[in-house]
Amino acid sequence: MKIRLIVFLYWATAGICFSQPTMQIGIAKINITPKSPAFLTGYANRDKPSEGVLHDLWAKAIVLSNQKEKMIIVTTDLLGLSHQVSEEVAEKIQVKLGIERRQLMFNSSHTHSGPMIWPSLSVISEYSPEDQKIVSEYTQVLVDKLITVIVNAYEHQEPMQVLAGFTSADFAINRRALAAKKNGLSLPDPIDHEVPVIKFMNHSGEIKAVLFGYACHNTTLTGNNYLINGDYAGFAQIEIEKKIPTATAFFILGCAGDQNPEPRGTVDLAIKHGNSLANQVINLVNSNELKPVKNEIQSHFSTIPLKFKKVPATDYQKDLQSPDKFIQRRAKLMLEAYNKGWNTETYTYPIQGIRLGNEFRMIALGGEVVVDYSLRTKKEFPDKHIFVAGYSNEVMCYIPSERVLKEGGYEADSSMIYYGMPGPFEKGIEEKIMEAIYLTIKKIK
Ligand SMILES: [Zn+2]
Known part of the structure; x- marks a missing residue:
């Protein structure tokens, strides 16, 4: 009787309810900080490799499973994974663990203080063959480490209770509207300050993982920074892991294409934004407002062709003479593609959906x-508890909404030069993607 009472009191104080369903959860992290100076990517003005490390970069994997289903989410403190990297990892993981493509999701924080991943954004700098070799070697090491971290998480699963909810953080602004205002113009300024939070707790009541997201570029630090770090998301993860020492913190970037932190420009500001986001997450994790997630896992993965506006090869011939070196490099790349008969008309675009119980859904877009995609999806599915992640599975270029495509500017048009894409997307892109989002939500229910 006495023992029973002690056991009861133990579980009561640990806040555990046995009736709540549990999933099998595996967690692992691996250091992906380059060992030697690296070419940092994201800003076109940088002209030398990194000069030190402010804090380490990580790849982290979390496996969620029950008797029927499995889902693996991989987060990385990187600008973005190339198609080649995520597909090579997915293929090898399928062979090793029998995980299907729909059961594996990658996301990148889009830190602009991380190493280049070949061949993403190769137009932003003139890389010598030796430079290319260094970047390619890091990319191959990254592939191996992503496989290692996934396998480690997979092999160390234990039962955990999963709880989900939403909070908010307020340092993201619409950078297109801000830039227009500085030029005396006016543009719409949509933002999405919602922060999804998932808490994973073992039977001893220890918080083993906290997954959170936010829709804001990791660009607090600018092109004059040469120290490797994860920007505000890196600092937020560090702060959460400091305040909850048993936990691994996972950051997922939302629809941040036109969202910047404000103010920006210094390490102190990156720490300040990171801590403010971490504090919001920690407050929710320590409250009793998170809802237990029913033990159901669903996922769906598909690709759709997105059309580019037609650009005749003669335009690229002209671009070869451009005084702008980026336009010249893109033209060279496109003419090579034309000559080799590569597809320059469409991009095969990935869309993924994940459902955990009825308490959390994630649409993961490349x-x-x-x-606009996040706001529209949430508005059209108000009762589905959806987080829309961008920067997922691969980062090939910007994905404008119809409004942004019509307004033009960097995210609609000129950024395509740096990404080595043929030109802007064709009209109708938003409806095509929304149609695929509808189908995905229907598939995961
Ligand atoms: Zn960006």
């Missing part, structure tokens, strides 16, 4: 998705 590329630098503008915030």
